[in-house]
Amino acid sequence: MSKPTSKADAGRLMLMLNALRLPATKAIWQTFAERADTEGWPAARFLSALIENEIAEREQRRLARHLNEAHLLAGKTIANFDFAAVPMVSKAQINALAEGDAWIDNGDNVLLFGPPGGGKSHLASALGLALVERGWRVLMTRTTDLVQRLQTARRDLGLEAAIAKLDKYHLVILDDLAYVSRDQAETSVLFELISARYERRSLLVTANKSIGDWSEVFPDPAMTVAAADRLVHHSTIFEMNVESYRRRAASTRKGPGRPATRATPKNTPDNQAGTQSDAV
Ligand code: ADP
Ligand code: MG
DSSP: OOOOOOHHHHHHHHHHHHHTTOHHHHHHHHHHHHHHHHHTOOHHHHHHHHHHHHHHHHHHHHHHHHHHHHTOOTTOOSTTOOGGGOTTSOHHHHHHHHTOTHHHHHTOEEEEEOSTTSSHHHHHHHHHHHHHHTTOOEEEEEHHHHHHHHHHHHHTTOHHHHHHHGGGOSEEEEETGGGOOTTSSOOHHHHHHHHHHTTTSEEEEEESSOGGGOTTTSSSHHHHHHHHHHHHHTEEEEEOOOOOHHHHHHHHTTSTTOOTTOOOOSOOHHHHGGGTTOOO
């Protein structure tokens, strides 16, 4: 058996682990070293146990950090998205997008259009989550909030820098783009953002109006056309023209042929009303 590490050696090791920024190893090496000594682990096994542990913890910290900065909606996943409710969106296509890869590398876009309640924000957030889990960085924001931030930056002559700072996000999700309106001061900052990310960094836009009806979003028609062109050029578009999911879930309960296993939202007051007349 080897001698236990002296106090001075242990202290020096702690300092070196700090210097190398290996906090997980710093926390665990003594436990592992004792086990290695008592169980007679080969040196290589001891070393790889330490390194595996450091890598696993590092990945966990990264994930926690990136989830925290992404501002995704709580509890919205691809797994709990009911694809049967939105026949124009295929699960296979969403799963392919969730892999990231080419479209994120190329800075392509995803556009989700449709009336309120159709699941645009849910799907956007769920895609964001899947991408963060695969190592991409994502920011989800209400478009109005980001426009306000960018306007403030412009007032302080820092618009370009603020937009450049968003480059660290492989995907920026602009939720409810069409809610931005011209009277909400100048939305040309949004155009600057779209132009800056064009063919470099991805955007996922949700809007309750299709691009053809965006005349009120940007200050002038030419800017609307230019913004729409850039967004659409390399993009996957989903027209989610479905009725609000909650209302629909409530009414399909009354309808014939509803499969017993069909996923519905939990007992919210507005869909409990539909349960009395299940027998048709
Ligand atoms: P939108 O952003 O299009 O207005 P949301 O994504 O906010 O719609 O959807 C409204 C609510 O209904 C959310 O709680 C969402 O999770 C739920 N929802 C909508 N569509 C679906 C779906 N296809 N499967 C599961 N839940 C859904
Ligand atoms: Mg929404």
